[in-house]
Amino acid sequence: MIINKPITEIIIDQNSGFCAGVINAIRTAEEWLKREGTLYCLGDIVHNSEEMQRLADMGLRVITHEEFRQLRHTRVLIRAHGEPPETYRIAQENDIEIIDATCKVVLHLQHTIRQYFEEDENRQILIFGKQGHAEVIGLLGQTDGKGTVITSLDDIGKIDTSRPTMLFSQTTQNIDEYRRLIHALEEEFAAAGHRQLFSHTDTICLSVVNRAKQIQEFASHYDAIIFVSGEKSSNGLYLYNICKNANPNTFFVTTLDQIDQLPAPNGKSIGICGATSTPMWLMQEAKDRLSKRLQITETIK
Numbered sequence: 001m002i003i004n005k006p007i008t009e010i011i012i013d014q015n016s017g018f019c020a021g022v023i024n025a026i027r028t029a030e031e032w033l034k035r036e037g038t039l040y041c042l043g044d045i046v047h048n049s050e051e052m053q054r055l056a057d058m059g060l061r062v063i064t065h066e067e068f069r070q071l072r073h074t075r076v077l078i079r080a081h082g083e084p085p086e087t088y089r090i091a092q093e094n095d096i097e098i099i100d101a102t103c104k105v106v107l108h109l110q111h112t113i114r115q116y117f118e119e120d121e122n123r124q125i126l127i128f129g130k131q132g133h134a135e136v137i138g139l140l141g142q143t144d145g146k147g148t149v150i151t152s153l154d155d156i157g158k159i160d161t162s163r164p165t166m167l168f169s170q171t172t173q174n175i176d177e178y179r180r181l182i183h184a185l186e187e188e189f190a191a192a193g194h195r196q197l198f199s200h201t202d203t204i205c206l207s208v209v210n211r212a213k214q215i216q217e218f219a220s221h222y223d224a225i226i227f228v229s230g231e232k233s234s235n236g237l238y239l240y241n242i243c244k245n246a247n248p249n250t251f252f253v254t255t256l257d258q259i260d261q262l263p264a265p266n267g268k269s270i271g272i273c274g275a276t277s278t279p280m281w282l283m284q285e286a287k288d289r290l291s292k293r294l295q296i297t298e299t300i301k
């Protein structure tokens, strides 16, 4: 393996790593695990298998919604993504204590959607998000399942332009795509002669918007970028694409073993960054693994 130019630095992006909502959910889980030794969690607390393994080793037991329905007289953690009202109803019926780590930003969005939904029964609630995503399921639940999920511009045909309509976004969506959707919907309602019926609100999380700008700048500063993230993370995919556009020499890795399989880095500097669900310790281990690999390579060379 030949390195064209010796690597002189490997830098971790200090703005990468967990957002406030994920930090709070993990801290809450850790506190209960230290006290009780075991705790159920409804779905993965974070879309990162390495971090989930660390929490599993501490005693965290991830359950599905089916398993949740069978539980009685116990305690269950709700992660930052939040849950629909149905989950709280089941908990009450089954004497399950909810440890609620729903992110404050998501909670506020849930309450706002509920308010708009209850204010006017004829109002059409649109949610720009990923179908089946945990946060989106929680948001849809605020409309008793009557809201409509819009995943892309292709879904515009589903919309009734004769009803008052309010558009929201899942907190981790791409801001540029959201703006394009707003623009397309304004045109759609205007074409139907009902422009005044359409309203929208900006509900993308600021930490996601800011992270996108910071990571774009970070990626363009280095010769190569290693982006560390779980494959299931929608925020991970979004930020990875921003890095790749800013720096074509960007590589997506999920596990540390993949670092050894990457093409030999070409350049003087490598930046390591990740999603809002990537733990800082994993990026540090990625850096250690890469440093080790480069030392070995240089020895062979």
Ligand code: SF4
Pocket (backbone or CB within 6 Å): 019, 020, 021, 022, 080, 081, 103, 104, 105, 106, 171, 172, 205, 206, 207, 208, 276
């Ligand atoms: S991305 Fe924003 S809304 Fe989502 S969990 Fe993190 S802080 Fe909360």
